[in-house]
Amino acid sequence: MVRYAKAVMVFAPVLSLFGWWDDDARLPRPSPAQETVESVSIDFDFERWWPFGESWPFFTLPSVPGPPATPDVEPAPTPDDPAPPVTQTPADSTVPALADWPQWLGSDRDPAEITGFNGFYGDQWTGVHQWVSQNPRDPLAVLLNREVASQPVAYWVARGSGPELSAFVAAAADEDKVPVVVAYNIPYRDCGQHSSGGATSARDYRDWIDRELVPAFGDHAAMLILEPDSLIHLACLSADLQEERLSLLSYAVEMLAEHAPNTAVYLDGGDGVHNSPAEMAPRLAAAGIENARGFAVNVSNYNTDERTTEFANEMRRLLSADHDVEAGYVVDTSRNGAGPGDDWCNPPDRRLGEPPRLATEDEAADARLWIKHPGTSDGDCGIGRGTASGEFSADIARELLSLN
DSSP states (O other): OHHHHHHHHHHHHHHHHTTOOOGGGOOOOOOHHHHHHHHHHOOOOGGGSGGGSTTOSSSOOOOOOOOOOOOOOOOOOOTTSOOOOOOOOOOTTOEEGGGGHHHHHTTTOOGGGEESOOOEEOOSSOHHHHHHHHOTTSHHHHHHIIIIITSOBOEEEOTTOHHHHHHHHHHHHHTTOEEEEEEOOOTTGGGGSTTOOOOSSHHHHHHHIIIIIHHHHTTSOEEEEEOTTTTTTGGGSOHHHHHHHHHHHHHHHHHHHHHOTTEEEEEEOOOSSSSOHHHHHHHHHHTTGGGSSEEEESTTOOOOHHHHHHHHHHHHHHHHHHHOOOOEEEEEOTTOTTOOOSSSSSOSSOOOOOOOEEOOTTSSSSEEEBOSOTTBOSSSSGGGTTOOTTOBOHHHHHHHTTOO
């Protein structure tokens, strides 16, 4: 075989001149594996063989047009020579939101551009969860699971909840979610009404801020609604207690800004109806809003999105014009689907509002949240007669789900 191959290689050019070579009768091209074997078996120096010397060939062959020249390109990779993996570089429009949460909220970025954010994290054991677990065969349980228990409602804390709050924030971080928390422990809370209580003194409150609230957040991204009702109820306090409350709120905001800078803090901005922006903006300024992310509107109330948006925009305008503060805000949409009723305390025929979400880039708000737990009572009043504030009521829940 080797000798035959050598003879063909030597005399093929000469035979082709006399038409003795038939293109159609060419030997089959050996496979790559055969070529490798034969090239190894032939141990011959063709460069020193006379037919391949500088004088060969000693005649001029006619030129035959060939295929057009192609530029040198690197051969395509084969399975034995795999291409290196391609590293995808995130587009400049994406931003790791959880690393700098308050600043991201104020950057007017589209939520679609967020990286590392898997949603809000809510209370995992609310009155709704407990009622469903105790009444699994009740048809209402199915609806509550789907419409309410599946949503991230805010986690309310007061004195003594430090370890639980720390665990709650850590659990949210493990899932790349942002916890939603309400701090509700101010002295003389709710002016002694249905949600009365709170810290026993200013010193007790500061101690709670230092030992429980602030350390629980650390560097984690979080949403904190700080003391709902604390500013709209200033009028029920004496002048000295008003000054003390504003001082306590300022202290809390300062400590959070210094030791938990990734927490977006929202002060009490009112319900959007009963207290005007002209009245609330100076209170917010006195409570240290310049060190917070902004204010919360409509907490535990029923006012429509249109009304709360109008109210919040005017508040932002006054804070900017009169106090040089550019504030964001969040709105509680947990029970505002049908707007307000004739009374603020457990009115009938109310409906769930829009579920929690970040606001879009064309909305002024930072987020829509469920701060009040849907289905829980405002107190012993309205359709919640015989219930305590914060207690879950199946009757109230049925109203919100349009079942009554």
